[in-house]
Amino acid sequence: MAATVASLCALSPSVSQAASIGEANTTIFGPKVYVFDPTMPAADITGVANTIYAGLESNEFSSNRYALLFKPGSYNVTFNVGFYTHVAGLGQNPDNVTINGGVNVNADWDNGNATRNFWRALENFAVVPSNGQTQIAVSQAAPLRRLHIKGELHLFDFDNNWNAGWASGGFLADSLVDGLVVPASQQQWFSRNSKWGGWNNAVWNMVFVGSNNTPAATFPEPPYTVIDRTPVIREKPYLYITNSGQYAVFVPALQTNTQGISWANGSTPGQSFSIDQFHIARPETATAATLNTALSQGKHLLFTPGIYHLSDTLRVNNPNTVVLGIGLATLIPDTGKAAMAIADVAGVKVAGLTFDAGPVNSPTILEVGPTGASANNSANPISLHDITVRTGGASVGRYDVGVKINSNYVIGDHFWLWRADHGAGAAWTTNVSKNGLVVNGANVTLYGVFNEHHNEYQTIWNGNGGRLYFYQSEIPYDVPNQPVWMSKNGTVNGWASYKVADSVTSHEAWGLGVYSYFRDAPVKLNSAIEVPNVAGVKLHSMTTIWLNGVAGSEITHIVNNLGGRVYGNTPAGAMRQTLTEYAGTGAGDTQAPTAPSGLTATAVSSSQINLSWTASTDNVGVSGYDIYRAGALVGSSATASYSDTGLTGSTVYSYTVRAKDAAGNVSAASSSASATTQPGGSTGAALVRTGWTATSSPTSGEPASALLDGNMGSRWTTGVPMAPGQSITVDMKAAKSFNKIVLDSTGSDADYARGYEVHVSNDGASWGSAIATGTGTGPVLTVTFTARSARYIRVTQTGTNSSWWSAREFNVYY
DSSP states (O other), X not given: OHHHHHHHHTSOTTTTOOOOGGGTTOSTTOTTEEEEOTTSOHHHHHHHHHHHHHHHSSOTTOSOOEEEEXXXXXXXXXXXXXXXXXXXXXXXXXXXXXXXXXXXXXXXXGTTOOTTOOSOEEEEXXXXXXXXXXXXXXXXXXXXXXXXXXXXXXXXXBOTTSOBOOBOOOEXXXXXXXXXXXXXXXXXXXEESOEEEEEOOOSSEEEEESOBSOOOOOTTSSOEEEXXXXXXXXXXXXXXXXXXXXXXXXXEOEEEEEOSOTTTTSSXXXXXXXXXXXXXXXXXXXXXXHHHHHHHTTOEEEEOSSEEEESSOEEEOSTTOEEEEOSOOEEEESSSSOSEEEOSOTTOEEEEEEEEOOSSXXXXXXXXXXXXXXXXXXXXXXXXXXXXEEESBSSOOOEEEEEEEOSSSOEEEEEEEEEOSSSBTOSTTTSOEXXXXXXXXXXXXXXXXXXXXXXXXXXXXXXXXXXXXXXXXXOOSOOOOSTTSEETTTTEEBOOSEEEOXXXXXXXXXXXXXXXXXXXXXXXXXXXXXOOOOTTEEEEEEEEEEEEESTTOEEEEEETTBSOOBXXXXXXXXXXXEEEEXXXXXXXXXXXXXXXXXXEEEEOSSSOEEXXXXXXXXXXXXXXXXEEETTEEEEEESSSEEEEOSOOTTOEEEEEEXXXXXXXXXXXXXOOEEEEOOOOOOOOSBOOOTTOEEEEESOOSSOGGGXXXXXXXXXXXXXXXXXXXOEEEEEEEEEEEEEEEEEEOTTSGGGSOSSEEEEEESSSSOOOSOSEEEOOOSSEEEEEEEEEEEEEEEEEEOOOEEEEEEESEEEEEO
């Protein structure tokens, strides 16, 4: 009764017309929610935001939670957003709240490294950045929704040396950016139903669904995957203030086949629920019993910021129930039960909640529909938005399955399912979680799934008709040895990240990235993805990445024993492999591709021979080619070309090529082709670079000295798009003999020189003719030539490209 009375007393939040900042957190939502009014002094609002930020900038596992809510109007404030902070406008549309100045997320606390900038949210406001740029350098569990950025949006931060720091996000939905979006070092990103003035670049995996003005679909280089329309979506519910000054929750309508922002032509379609229909949960008073009583009485739930310990499962049994969290509200099951169970009913919406595993193992944390759920709720599906499930990190915990979806037609809109790799309880046998996600329901559609580090399969998909748009997954860091991490009754190395059950006959997924960092042992994963080989299963735009790890560790294949292995930082193919398409064919496909024809071999240096051939054909599709040197397999390629490197000068090499398809059928060998490498001496040893200096033209905040510092985390860049005449000059301080240079542009793989000339000099003034020229074909440029003796080496760009020319390291060999 007390909560209901309090709710009714707050139906007109603007009647006080308070100009005092002291009244900002005296609302029905409790002291951790600040409701700002445009009449409040800007300095006071900024002061509150900065005070909260000071406590949460680097406090990764804090127990504090805050929501900073802005009533409709205009504000002249600038502030940063730290951990466990939710910033939102209270207008019905984003442009009802305008912040002139800035709302930013930086990574200063970790020297520009944003890979741990988790657990915060920004939504439903417009921002006019005073410097023209809004910086939101985030990784997982930091959703950006219903934003209008009236300028550029930068998704990364710089370190102290003006190098672009790492970032590993993120999620953008229903948002408008007037200017350019600059991901820079952002490794992957998912955008849905959004629009921007332009999109600058990509690193490994970027997926656009139902958005306007996207780049062209060019996976794997640049790695853009574009789906023109969003097949089915309900935007996330949100708190707002009605025109009559009352708090309410707006629930957007279900929409199909959409493109662009939902508020482009007026208010987002949907339904408003007054706040008196909600039970407002406060962490200091809420219990599982009081929350279940409210649910059984037909109330919706609104969780205010804080941590909620639950002795029993919250049971959402009524159709159309809204469960909304603000301020990163966090639920913990203490007694080994599920934290929340949703009945197999229509129209339930659960949004904005973090679930932490409890100290007693739970079979499931969030269960959507009971086992055997069978209702057809396609006209009004259950939808889940901004759901985080954590195992360890903040506190020791464990469970079998993070999110289990048994109901049909469920929509998932942004999950991060994280078994902690650091923090409290982060150990192989302590914070155990078998699977992050299990989908048993049919026709489930998921957008933006981040699923990481679980002990077995990260994702198991058992239901037919599933669709997944964007998947980012790091497999576990802390596997202690290979024998404890074997699937299929101990016969297969590792557990695939993405597992579609053998019984599934229809499934489709776009933009899947699986990454490894086997930190503790030389562990192998056979295939990052396992799916049944049936005609109804299709995968698009897949990549595997070797982030780091013990020597001997690897992901051997991308999907179903197809695709090359990733096992090291160099060469580029050792770190990243891609597969553009996989289409199941079923056991009936026994037809092999035609043999490759027209094979040619061309020696381009003393250590490299380039191969090319005419593409094979197949009744279903060619998945790749295997390259044989003197009858021995030496590599694979997804295209009709291959560069064989590390060869010996003045030596004859002979090659054949075979094509293969997704069913494992292999063609006959091509006709052989031979070439003799150019003369040259040994190129096995890199010269010591002590005392060397480097300069470049043009220069930028990322200087040429980074090319010689031995740090793969720093890089040199021109700071402008590639153009002929740009150059790097290295002074070795004394004449040295050498016959190979290597310019490593990995980490931003599109930044390699599109064309080059190499000159040498003994005085830095007389350069003579080029000793080597060529066209760059990938992120590691290796140039070999007849041995020379010189003090200076200059590499000059002869190509043109919209990407900046940049590199991590420059090495010279003899």
